[in-house]
Amino acid sequence: MHGHAVALGAGTVLNALSTGTGSAFAIDAETAATVELDDSGTVTGEVAEDVDADTRLIERCVELAVERYGDDGAPFGGSVRTESDVPMAAGLKSSSAAANATVLAAADALGADPDRLDACRLGVRAARDVGVTVTGAFDDASASMLGGVTVTDNDTDEVLARDEVTWDVLVWTPDERAYSADADVEQCANVAPMAELVADLALDDRYAEAMTVNGLAFSAALGFSPRPAVEAMPHVAGVSLSGTGPSVVAVGDDSGLDRVQELWDERSGRTWRTTTRNDGARIQ
Ligand SMILES: Nc1ncnc2c1ncn2[C@@H]1O[C@H](COP(=O)(O)OP(=O)(O)OP(=O)(O)O)[C@@H](O)[C@H]1O
Numbered sequence: 495m496h497g498h499a500v501a502l503g504a505g506t507v508l509n510a511l512s513t514g515t516g517s518a519f520a521i522d523a524e525t526a527a528t529v530e531l532d533d534s535g536t537v538t539g540e541v542a543e544d545v546d547a548d549t550r551l552i553e554r555c556v557e558l559a560v561e562r563y564g565d566d567g568a569p570f571g572g573s574v575r576t577e578s579d580v581p582m583a584a585g586l587k588s589s590s591a592a593a594n595a596t597v598l599a600a601a602d603a604l605g606a607d608p609d610r611l612d613a614c615r616l617g618v619r620a621a622r623d624v625g626v627t628v629t630g631a632f633d634d635a636s637a638s639m640l641g642g643v644t645v646t647d648n649d650t651d652e653v654l655a656r657d658e659v660t661w662d663v664l665v666w667t668p669d670e671r672a673y674s675a676d677a678d679v680e681q682c683a684n685v686a687p688m689a690e691l692v693a694d695l696a697l698d699d700r701y702a703e704a705m706t707v708n709g710l711a712f713s714a715a716l717g718f719s720p721r722p723a724v725e726a727m728p729h730v731a732g733v734s735l736s737g738t739g740p741s742v743v744a745v746g747d748d749s750g751l752d753r754v755q756e757l758w759d760e761r762s763g764r765t766w767r768t769t770t771r772n773d774g775a776r777i778q
């Protein structure tokens with residue numbers, strides 16, 4: 495029993511670590527998952543780009559998906575392998591993309607085509623079970639699954655708003671990695687008044703301005719330099735630290751992003767162009 499699916503990476507509008515309200519937008523970077531089910535009794539995971547990666551998230555996603563979408567006689571056990579364009583633990587929602595792709599691939603192996611939000615909430619449950627998230631990251635997971643930009647309540651896993659957006663995007667991804675589970679939640683709580691302002695802007699469809707305020711507040715709270723965002727500000731509509739870092743994402747017009755690319759190319763790491771995606775995850 496074989497299944498295959500892809501889900502999207504995403505950038506941040508509002509980090510949910512302060513207040514539980516978060517917002518993210520899907521980008522054109524994909525994670526693919528292939529699931530084979532058998533009756534071996536155990537699930538083993540593999541990450542194509544990193545043989546030493548922690549595979550508990552994708553293994554838990556298969557277990558939960560079999561429980562939910564399999565019938566009583568469904569085989570329990572198998573393998574899952576991800577292949578990803580989304581760099582791991584770089585702030586671009588690699589965990590959400592891997593979880594969404596895996597849940598859909600496991601459902602596909604069982605012959606099911608589940609409701610996308612139900613599948614998304616299952617991946618969030620898996621992320622909570624294995625401890626790779628602080629709030630569950632339903633903001634990131636919903637953007638990755640549905641496409642577009644979402645604003646969510648991560649305490650209740652409800653979508654507060656979703657919009658389709660067509661933005662050009664510039665991403666700077668330094669070589670370092672930052673795991674969400676290690677983020678300084680107390681420092682994030684200190685910037686809650688700023689997070690509330692960002693939520694108001696996002697719910698008023700002022701996503702780009704929301705991003706920029708978010709970036710200043712969370713760079714400070716999480717100990718990242720605001721300099722890459724500050725040097726981009728005159729040239730773009732919005733720019734922010736993404737997730738718990740270290741990547742920085744900017745949205746704007748072509749010529750402004752070209753100018754920022756020149757500036758960010760001076761930095762170590764990788765600067766790359768992409769676009770938003772409104773189509774979300776899919777079974778293939
Ligand atoms: N391609 C992948 N395949 C399997 N598991 C993955 C993959 N990418 C991420 N993960 C899991 O997610 C964990 C990293 O989660 P983390 O939330 O720190 O990163 P992120 O989602 O990229 O960051 P952020 O939430 O700041 O955007 C990894 O340790 C691994 O367990």
Ligand SMILES: O=C(O)C1=C[C@@H](O)[C@@H](O)[C@H](O)C1
Nearest residue numbers: 509510516627628629631737
């Ligand atoms: O682990 C989490 O709960 C989160 C991690 C980051 O991606 C944040 O951007 C997101 O809002 C919540």
